Amino acid sequence: MVTSADGATRLSPDEIAHRLRAEIERLRDEATRQRKLSHRRAEFWAKADIALGFPAALLAGTAGAAGLASADVRVPAAFAALASAGFAAGAGFLRSDTRRRANKRARHAWASVEARAMVALTQEHVTHEDLGDLLECRQAALAAYDGEEPQPGSS
Numbered sequence: 001m002v003t004s005a006d007g008a009t010r011l012s013p014d015e016i017a018h019r020l021r022a023e024i025e026r027l028r029d030e031a032t033r034q035r036k037l038s039h040r041r042a043e044f045w046a047k048a049d050i051a052l053g054f055p056a057a058l059l060a061g062t063a064g065a066a067g068l069a070s071a072d073v074r075v076p077a078a079f080a081a082l083a084s085a086g087f088a089a090g091a092g093f094l095r096s097d098t099r100r101r102a103n104k105r106a107r108h109a110w111a112s113v114e115a116r117a118m119v120a121l122t123q124e125h126v127t128h129e130d131l132g133d134l135l136e137c138r139q140a141a142l143a144a145y146d147g148e149e150p151q152p153g154s155s
Contacts, residue, residue, distance in 0.1 A: 028117035
């Protein structure tokens with residue numbers, strides 16, 4: 001750091017380059033953590049989707065078959081149908097499939113941030129533009145959780 005005659009503190013070009021590199025490393029580390037977290041979340045929501053959807057389908061089929069088989073099993077069939085409806089309602093309420101897709105999109109977006117940061121760090125001189133591009137890419141990764149999937153044919 002250099003202090004000028006007017007008392008202002010200015011950074012030397014080497015200090016600026018060091019700070020830029022440190023910030024890009026911080027972004028790379030954040031992207032790595034977020035990518036792994038998104039991956040774990042996507043796996044969790046995939047399991048939740050199966051855990052709710054499979055019993056709902058199985059119980060619905062069993063209830064329908066039992067209800068048609070004989071009059072004696074209509075009451076248990078009705079309970080199975082109610083349980084199936086409960087599982088289906090839970091799956092719809094939690095939107096586990098939508099959450100799984102959102103976390104997969106986020107995982108890919110964070111992987112992109114991580115890769116861009118790694119490429120930037122391989123350069124001898126990093127610039128403000130490199131950091132700016134990474135920050136824009138980070139914003140896109142953050143928005144990937146809420147964003148909609150791109151529609152076919154749109155750009």
